[in-house]
Amino acid sequence: MSSTALILLLLGLGQTVVVPGTTATVRLESVEDHRCPKGVQCVWAGYVAATLGVREAPGQAIRQVVLSQPPLQTSAMTSRLVLQGQALTLESVEPQRSFQPKGPAVPVRVSLGVSPAS
Structure with missing residues (x-):
């Protein structure tokens, strides 16, 4: 594996x-799905956003960061989070909502990409 390889982290709500490569942790707090x-x-294709609870080191306070896909740069959202030399991006959120009547709830899964920040 090269040093620029992308690592995927899969999270469910609350995980x-x-x-x-860091002492940081991230917790998936919530997902907002505004995709078509x-x-x-x-x-417009829309966007999806994941709110993460980020702790940079054990004992430090948790802060909230919202990552979006496609990348949106607003005061409330960002496309990339850098933690201790590692860059996190929102790669995917599954399942994508459908235009069908409500069926059984399906757990949401978020993939975060982790790669060296450069």
């Missing part, structure tokens, strides 16, 4: 993981 539903043609 916490350690960011590889599957099976529907939309003028």
Whole structure:
């Protein structure tokens, strides 16, 4: 594996993981899905955002960061989070919502990409 390889972290709501190569942890707090539903043609594809609870080191306070896909740069959202030399990006959120009547709830899974920040 090269030093620029992308590592994927898979999280469900409420799950916490350690960011590889750091002492930082991230917890998936919530997901907002504003993407165009599957099976529907939309003028705008929309976006999805994941709120993370970030702790940079044991004992430090948790701060909230919102990552978006596609990358949106606003005061409330960012496309990239750098922690101790590692860059995190929101790679995917599954399942994508559909335009069907509500069925059984399906757990949301978020993939975060981790790569060296440069």
